[in-house]
Amino acid sequence: MFPGATADREAASYVVVGAPLDATTTFQPGTRFGPDEIRRFARSYDDYDHQTAQHFTELGVHDAGDVRAWEDVEEYADYLGGQLRDIVWDDAVPIVLGGEHTVTAPAVEAVDPDVFVCLDAHLDLRTEYDGNEWSHACVTNRALDTVDEAIILGARTGSEAEWDRASEADVTVVEPDAVDDWLADPPAFGDDSVYLSVDIDAADPGFAPGTGTMEPGGLTPRQLQSAVQTVAPACDGFDIVEVNDRDDGQAAALAGKLLRRFVFDHAAES
Known part of the structure; x- marks a missing residue:
C-alpha cells in the first residue's frame, strides 16, 4: 500500500494503481519493480504538508494494488484501461504507478482529457520503435490520438522525425533551459481537462539514476515539483513511470514525493 x-x-x-509493465524497455529493464519501489521509499514522508496545511491520510487516497502485467502489451493495455475507466466513472482521480511509459496510453484513453502534459527527457513521438507500435517510445504519439494538445516539459532528445512531428501545432516542447520561464507564465487551462504524466527520466540522472534510459542535462527535483504543483489543479489523471530498482532509491523517493505533491495540490484546489 502507498503510505x-x-x-x-x-x-x-x-485511486492508486500499480502497472508494473516491463516489456519494451530499450536499455536497462527493471520497471516491473517500480510500483513497489515507489511505495517503499515513500514510507518516511510525514503525513502533514506545510505548504497546503493538509494531511495526506485525510485526502481520500486508496491503493488498489497492482494490475499484474503480462507479455501481450496491447492486451494488457486494454485491460488496464478498463480498470482505470472504472475509477473515472466513480468520479475518482486515477493515479498510475509504472511500469514503463506505455502504461500512460490506456490511462489517457480512460480519462479522455483535452490536454496531455508530460515531463519527459524524450519526445516519445515515434509511430513505432523496432517495429513495435506499443513501445514506450511511442506514448506521446499515442496520447495525441485522444487529446487536442500535448505539452512536453524537459524534452532534450528525439529522432529527426520526432522533432519534425513536434513542430506541428498540436505539440509544444519546452526544453530544459526554458522550463523556468514556462513555470513563471504557464498556460491557463481554463475548463480544459488535463492529464499529467511524469517520466522520472525528465530529472537529470544525477538526481534519479534509477531509470531505464538516462539522458543527462535534465531537470532538478525542485523544477519537477514546481511543474506538478502548477499543473495538478487542472488534472483529471496522473501517473509517474519509468522508475526501476537500479539505484539506491533516489528515483523512487522522488517519484513518491511527486505523487504526494500532486495529491496535495489537486486537493487544495478541489
Whole structure:
C-alpha cells in the first residue's frame, strides 16, 4: 500500500494503481519493480504538508494494488484501461504507478482529457520503435490520438522525425533551459481537462539514476515539483513511470514525493 492511502475504495477521491509493465524497455529493464519501489521509499514522508496545511491520510487516497502485467502489451493495455475507466466513472482521480511509459496510453484513453502534459527527457513521438507500435517510445504519439494538445516539459532528445512531428501545432516542447520561464507564465487551462504524466527520466540522472534510459542535462527535483504543483489543479489523471530498482532509491523517493505533491495540490484546489 502507498503510505497514507487509507481510504476505502468506495469513498476514495484518488485511486492508486500499480502497472508494473516491463516489456519494451530499450536499455536497462527493471520497471516491473517500480510500483513497489515507489511505495517503499515513500514510507518516511510525514503525513502533514506545510505548504497546503493538509494531511495526506485525510485526502481520500486508496491503493488498489497492482494490475499484474503480462507479455501481450496491447492486451494488457486494454485491460488496464478498463480498470482505470472504472475509477473515472466513480468520479475518482486515477493515479498510475509504472511500469514503463506505455502504461500512460490506456490511462489517457480512460480519462479522455483535452490536454496531455508530460515531463519527459524524450519526445516519445515515434509511430513505432523496432517495429513495435506499443513501445514506450511511442506514448506521446499515442496520447495525441485522444487529446487536442500535448505539452512536453524537459524534452532534450528525439529522432529527426520526432522533432519534425513536434513542430506541428498540436505539440509544444519546452526544453530544459526554458522550463523556468514556462513555470513563471504557464498556460491557463481554463475548463480544459488535463492529464499529467511524469517520466522520472525528465530529472537529470544525477538526481534519479534509477531509470531505464538516462539522458543527462535534465531537470532538478525542485523544477519537477514546481511543474506538478502548477499543473495538478487542472488534472483529471496522473501517473509517474519509468522508475526501476537500479539505484539506491533516489528515483523512487522522488517519484513518491511527486505523487504526494500532486495529491496535495489537486486537493487544495478541489
